Amino acid sequence: MNSHRIMSAFPPAEDQQVTLANWRQHPFSTWAFRNVRELLPTANIAHSPEPTTLSFGQRYLEDVVFAGRSGETTNFSEALRTSHTDGIVVMHRGQVVSxxxxxxLAPDTPHLIFSVSKSIAGTLGGILAECSKLDPDAPVTRYIPEMERSVYGGSCTVRHLLDMSVGIRFDEDYMARDGDVINYRRSTGWEPPDAGVPSSHLRQYLQTLRPNGTPHGQTFHYVSTNTDVLGWVYERACGMSYAKILSQYLWQPMGAQHDAYITADSRGAARVAGGICATLRDLARFGEMMRNHGVSNGRQVVPAWWIDDIRRNGNAEAWSRGDLTKVFPNGNYRSKWYTIDRSQSAFAAVGIHGQWIYIDPANATVIARVSSQPLPMDLDFDHMWLRGYRAIATRLHEDA
Incomplete structure (x- = not known):
């Protein structure tokens, strides 16, 4: 089907209609990922009244060469057009160069960023810790006593949530048609209800999750529900909704130009783990702030010590025992951010279907990319783009 015909008529033909049942499937996703607000309830994340000014200086990067999806030679221009990329912004030394x-998609159009939302949540944690709203080493139940009988009770701490090291029984299989991920999505409103399954909302569902017998802190185990619990912790710590916390403490202080928004369930609980929709330029502003040790527009928004901790710490042994070593064999994970290779400086926020914020401090480069890749996880595309990001950063550094 031609994706340009989807949702183009009024009303759309049946086979061109985006619904809750097909919105994450290609080609319907090319429309859905930039129109989430027409499909799901959302909460607004207000922008700054004084946006951080972006400067522009076009650089010719279309001929940057790197190895493609199957090992063949490709270049930046070709990769953009053959990888379901919806948009990309490249910054070098604080200037938009591509x-x-x-x-x-357009500069003022929010796009769903899936688990890049997690890195935003992890960054927000440092701000809340700095202003004594949050203790990362506190047990989860200090903030949410209702979690005592779940996997998040007992010795589970906020730090375990931040670092994805909760010993939880959960299989995050995005291609499954039943089981953990489907039940989780139903609780968030991302899946149509099933008449044969009792209805549940997100906070209710989170309380049903159980341990897998692994001690907390020992193994990196990527489970999205940990981040939703983290958002609930923030709400209890601050006494306001997650969307308002994010706007007040991060989105406005960093100088976001546009409102973002986040999906919400039937009770208003935000999908903290993957529900944020934001414009590419604001994602680039966010990445540039992280590259600059938490400073945006001359203001220290995120404490520098928190960013140092993200880049320098994390548990390499826990990572090596975890479930994403095929993605980053020598990687690490701290406060919802990936260290791509422990021997290098680059770190990243990554979401399924091809969402990235790639930050290379050594080469003063930030790349924000959004996509509607058909598969949730496509390592060939991810590794191709990782090679591309490195090649672009190298070109910019060498030509500076």
């Missing part, structure tokens, strides 16, 4: 949009 910007590209496709599939109806």
């Amino acid at each position: 910007e590209w949009y496709a599939n109806g």
